[in-house]
Amino acid sequence: MNRAEKAALQLQAVAVLRMLKETRTYDELADLTELPAGDLNRYVNGHVLPGVERARQVVEGVGREALATELEARVMFDDEGYVDNSGVVFDQPFLDLVAPVAANAFGFERPDVVLTAATDGITLGAAMASYFDARLAYAKKSKETAVEEFIESRQRLASGIELTYYLPASALSSGQSVLVVDDLIRSGETQELLLDIAAQADADLVGVFTLIAAGDEGMAAARDLTDAPIAALATFD
Numbered sequence: 294m295n296r297a298e299k300a301a302l303q304l305q306a307v308a309v310l311r312m313l314k315e316t317r318t319y320d321e322l323a324d325l326t327e328l329p330a331g332d333l334n335r336y337v338n339g340h341v342l343p344g345v346e347r348a349r350q351v352v353e354g355v356g357r358e359a360l361a362t363e364l365e366a367r368v369m370f371d372d373e374g375y376v377d378n379s380g381v382v383f384d385q386p387f388l389d390l391v392a393p394v395a396a397n398a399f400g401f402e403r404p405d406v407v408l409t410a411a412t413d414g415i416t417l418g419a420a421m422a423s424y425f426d427a428r429l430a431y432a433k434k435s436k437e438t439a440v441e442e443f444i445e446s447r448q449r450l451a452s453g454i455e456l457t458y459y460l461p462a463s464a465l466s467s468g469q470s471v472l473v474v475d476d477l478i479r480s481g482e483t484q485e486l487l488l489d490i491a492a493q494a495d496a497d498l499v500g501v502f503t504l505i506a507a508g509d510e511g512m513a514a515a516r517d518l519t520d521a522p523i524a525a526l527a528t529f530d
């Protein structure tokens with residue numbers, strides 16, 4: 294890890310601690326993190342930065358668990374099992390915290406491109422792309438005006454409806470490394486289309502990350518399509 298990467302990790306830990314502090318006293322934060330309350334106060338107020346090892350523990354351990362708990366509290370299911378995740382995907386600062394935690398906890402390599410599906414994947418995709426200093430590409434259900442060449446992927450869903458995603462061909466090139474992300478994986482149909490687009494582009498898949506796995510069907514479908522790591526921040530039955 295070079296100096297800049299260490300500094301970034303230390304600042305991420307401070308951001309995680311500040312998020313946790315919003316709903317906790319310093320004593321509660323000390324219990325949760327097993328760090329002294331006085332030190333935590335100095336980190337949260339920006340007077341001192343946590344050391345690199347402490348920062349790593351906060352980001353990988355406490356950060357991941359706390360973000361998963363926060364995510365679970367914000368996601369609503371209706372009577373038919375549909376997910377309302379607007380409390381998460383509309384909150385860019387929250388997603389900006391998820392990105393480093395997910396990247397560190399699940400060990401994704403830095404990609405050249407983060408690929409997602411419009412619409413709800415875009416804010417997570419932007420957070421991940423910004424964290425990795427990578428480009429963001431999002432496939433859409435319609436063709437962008439004035440773009441001439443697309444990579445497109447179509448499949449007939451279980452419902453009989455056909456779903457097509459289009460990505461401007463210039464957004465993903467042969468040999469580029471790509472991390473596929475989305476807010477939700479349920480049936481896995483969207484993942485199949487995104488992974489097919491990555492394969493058509495001849496890109497190298499470094500992994501798949503979703504905020505929410507609703508059941509295992511979609512995660513299993515994605516696992517069948519790649520050996521790259523596949524991770525969810527939270528899983529719901």
Ligand SMILES: O=P(O)(O)OC[C@H]1O[C@H](OP(=O)(O)OP(=O)(O)O)[C@H](O)[C@@H]1O
Nearest residue numbers: 411412413477478479480481482483511
């Ligand atoms: O695993 P699956 O069953 O494919 O479901 C997951 C997909 O469903 C949602 O998008 P949706 O198709 O509702 O489009 P939207 O983001 O435009 O709402 C979500 O953002 C994922 O992309």
Ligand SMILES: Nc1ncnc2[nH]cnc12
Nearest residue numbers: 374375376377477479507
């Ligand atoms: N909001 C949603 N909830 C559950 N499954 C979905 N598949 C696509 N959108 C969904």
